[in-house]
Amino acid sequence: MKKLLIVGASVLMTSNVMAACPSVTGPDAGGVNPHLFELAEYESAKNCSMDFAENPMIKALNERIGGNPALMPLAKRLPMEPLVVVPYKSIGKYGGVLDGISKATESGTSDLLSIRHVNLTRYSDDLQTIVPNVATSWTWNGDYTELTLNLRKGHKWSDGQPFTAADVVFWYHDMLMDTNIIKKAKDRFLSDGKPMKVEAIDETTVRFNMGTPKPGLIAMFAQDYAQPFQPKHLLQKFHPKFNTNADKDAQALGFEDGYALVNFYYGQSDWKDIPTPLLKDKVASDRLVKAGFTAIAPTLESFIVVEETLERRHLVANPYFFQVDTAGNQLPYINEISEVYVSDENIQLAKMIAGEIDYKSQAVNLPSVPVLLENKAQGKYSISLRPQIAQTTYAFNMTDKDLEKRAVFNDINFRRGMSVAIDRNKINEIAFFNLGTPMQFTAIDADTAPFITDALKTSWVQFDPKLAADLLDKAGVMDKNNDGLRQLPSGKKFELTFQYSTQGTPTELAEIIAASWTKIGIKTNIKEITSDEYRNSQSANTLSVLSWTMGRPLPTVATKTEDVLPPYGTFFDLRTGMLWDQYKVTNGAEGVKPPATILAMEKLANKFVTLAIGSDESNKIGLEIVTRIVDDLFVVGTVKAVQPIYYSNKLGNFKVQKTHSYDYYWVYPYLPTQWYLDEDGVK
Numbered sequence: 001m002k003k004l005l006i007v008g009a010s011v012l013m014t015s016n017v018m019a020a021c022p023s024v025t026g027p028d029a030g031g032v033n034p035h036l037f038e039l040a041e042y043e044s045a046k047n048c049s050m051d052f053a054e055n056p057m058i059k060a061l062n063e064r065i066g067g068n069p070a071l072m073p074l075a076k077r078l079p080m081e082p083l084v085v086v087p088y089k090s091i092g093k094y095g096g097v098l099d100g101i102s103k104a105t106e107s108g109t110s111d112l113l114s115i116r117h118v119n120l121t122r123y124s125d126d127l128q129t130i131v132p133n134v135a136t137s138w139t140w141n142g143d144y145t146e147l148t149l150n151l152r153k154g155h156k157w158s159d160g161q162p163f164t165a166a167d168v169v170f171w172y173h174d175m176l177m178d179t180n181i182i183k184k185a186k187d188r189f190l191s192d193g194k195p196m197k198v199e200a201i202d203e204t205t206v207r208f209n210m211g212t213p214k215p216g217l218i219a220m221f222a223q224d225y226a227q228p229f230q231p232k233h234l235l236q237k238f239h240p241k242f243n244t245n246a247d248k249d250a251q252a253l254g255f256e257d258g259y260a261l262v263n264f265y266y267g268q269s270d271w272k273d274i275p276t277p278l279l280k281d282k283v284a285s286d287r288l289v290k291a292g293f294t295a296i297a298p299t300l301e302s303f304i305v306v307e308e309t310l311e312r313r314h315l316v317a318n319p320y321f322f323q324v325d326t327a328g329n330q331l332p333y334i335n336e337i338s339e340v341y342v343s344d345e346n347i348q349l350a351k352m353i354a355g356e357i358d359y360k361s362q363a364v365n366l367p368s369v370p371v372l373l374e375n376k377a378q379g380k381y382s383i384s385l386r387p388q389i390a391q392t393t394y395a396f397n398m399t400d401k402d403l404e405k406r407a408v409f410n411d412i413n414f415r416r417g418m419s420v421a422i423d424r425n426k427i428n429e430i431a432f433f434n435l436g437t438p439m440q441f442t443a444i445d446a447d448t449a450p451f452i453t454d455a456l457k458t459s460w461v462q463f464d465p466k467l468a469a470d471l472l473d474k475a476g477v478m479d480k481n482n483d484g485l486r487q488l489p490s491g492k493k494f495e496l497t498f499q500y501s502t503q504g505t506p507t508e509l510a511e512i513i514a515a516s517w518t519k520i521g522i523k524t525n526i527k528e529i530t531s532d533e534y535r536n537s538q539s540a541n542t543l544s545v546l547s548w549t550m551g552r553p554l555p556t557v558a559t560k561t562e563d564v565l566p567p568y569g570t571f572f573d574l575r576t577g578m579l580w581d582q583y584k585v586t587n588g589a590e591g592v593k594p595p596a597t598i599l600a601m602e603k604l605a606n607k608f609v610t611l612a613i614g615s616d617e618s619n620k621i622g623l624e625i626v627t628r629i630v631d632d633l634f635v636v637g638t639v640k641a642v643q644p645i646y647y648s649n650k651l652g653n654f655k656v657q658k659t660h661s662y663d664y665y666w667v668y669p670y671l672p673t674q675w676y677l678d679e680d681g682v683k
Contacts, residue, residue, distance in 0.1 A: 082324045303332070369433075
């Protein structure tokens with residue numbers, strides 16, 4: 001008996017046909033990595049030959065992707081070596097729409113982004129093991145200055161064009177390093193502040209060469225939302241380096257020049273949830289489709305955006321996605337994702353109670369849990385509490401536009417006094433139901449870094465109003481007229497406005513902090529604003545008090561310096577010392593010169609990212625970093641607690657995360673491509 005095998009465009013005749021592969025599910029599949037096999041590995045382990053099947057609705061879904069060509073047969077859509085996913089519980093069912101909710105177009109969207117996201121590697125659900133994803137394997141040289149990655153033969157973009165090592169090289173040298181597209185590359189994509197050399201060895205082999213050791217690069221890929229590949233076949237058509245007529249061709253499509261069209265697709269950002277071309281300019285998108293181009297840049301992700309307005313975003317399954325289950329069914333099982341934008345926390349809560357949402361992790365605050373638990377049977381959903389890696393923090397603007405406030409904020413006595421003025425036990429009781437622990441901000445999460453001591457975790461977190469008063473006096477912030485309120489050293493009125501977003505700070509926490517500071521003599525008013533307003537004001541350096549969830553697992557801080565240096569993260573994090581950062585970026589031409597402690601931290605951070613995570617030297621430098629973070633108190637911790645995860649009872653193959661963590665990207669390690677919607681299974 002013989003069998004036909006389709007390999008690329010060739011048809012081969014084989015003998016000794018093996019049995020069909022078993023539809024294995026559950027945790028004991030026997031793979032090298034839990035729930036993952038390369039195809040050859042699976043067929044060898046099970047002594048079988050896998051047949052493939054597709055979603056019966058995939059042709060109709062493809063037709064909704066603006067500008068996508070007619071669908072190829074499945075044998076040409078899958079890579080020659082697809083990634084085989086072992087479903088957690090059962091082979092899923094095709095179909096349905098996953099309903100999600102976010103605050104705005106780029107606010108609270110990352111838990112849904114994590115459902116579709118891919119990168120070269122990823123963490124397994126033990127959050128320790130780095131496993132294949134877009135790349136099948138990788139090797140390092142002896143001193144971690146050269147990383148070679150192997151890609152999948154026959155892998156295709158969502159428009160059916162080949163994905164190759166050239167797309168990785170194009171991303172790095174012709175997008176990331178082109179200042180017309182990205183003004184300045186992030187440090188995590190550099191080696192000792194200098195560009196790496198990225199080269200295509202052949203179609204499926206790419207090599208990263210670094211001037212200094214960068215052992216955390218593979219872990220960075222496993223965690224990062226910035227995808228290290230871009231569709232060269234599309235973007236090179238409008239990139240002046242590759243097309244001498246790029247400007248003319250772009251102008252014919254209504255754009256100023258070639259770079260304007262490249263940025264229209266790419267968005268001048270490595271963040272995947274910026275407004276898409278469909279939202280930026282629907283007329284221009286329609287014009288591109290009419291000219292034969294896709295409306296959205298092709299993707300390798302499991303879902304692609306097909307509709308977007310100020311109210312919602314809609315996605316459909318990628319017909320060229322590279323993963324299959326053990327029965328050979330192309331993933332994902334779910335047809336579509338519908339993401340609505342609702343900034344009002346009460347409306348969001350009402351939709352969750354009504355069971356209108358299928359999954360939500362980000363921006364669900366612990367105070368909502370009692371009412372969610374009370375209504376879970378009626379809404380047919382479940383709630384799980386998981387330890388949070390980040391905690392709600394606050395900071396004072398170290399480069400405040402008000403020079404006298406700036407001077408006060410830069411006095412360590414003021415920062416320490418304001419810290420011990422806060423009753424964190426009260427915060428724990430009221431905001432976190434006594435499910436948390438008062439803890440200082442250490443930048444590196446203490447639960448993932450064994451070198452962090454108890455003394456560092458508890459530094460300046462005690463509630464001590466008398467000590468707070470003494471420290472504020474030392475900072476020159478005194479009650480000079482005995483009216484119960486303190487003045488600035490000049491005698492001017494000193495009042496703070498604490499603006500916050502519930503995405504990063506529970507209202508109860510903001511209320512307790514404001515009351516604590518007012519009681520010690522610093523009158524503090526609170527004002528809730530949207531997360532977009534907060535982030536824009538923070539980036540414009542107009543806020544005096546800042547607050548957001550902060551804290552990273554060890555692998556994150558060990559792979560990039562931005563979390564321990566001004567302005568302490570990205571647009572989406574708490575940011576202080578904006579003018580310190582400006583000084584560095586402009587080589588002193590603009591901004592404010594940072595204090596010596598920042599320069600010392602920079603040396604430590606640059607050394608830290610060259611060391612193997614967990615080595616003795618890495619732990620030694622890590623301890624020095626955390627000690628300096630705590631001594632400086634530029635960012636101050638409150639309470640580290642648990643946070644809720646909400647999911648519909650109809651969500652098949654869902655596994656509750658080990659942590660409530662942005663840094664491991666919510667559900668990204670937990671294989672959401674094998675989720676399915678099971679209306680029959682709802683209890």
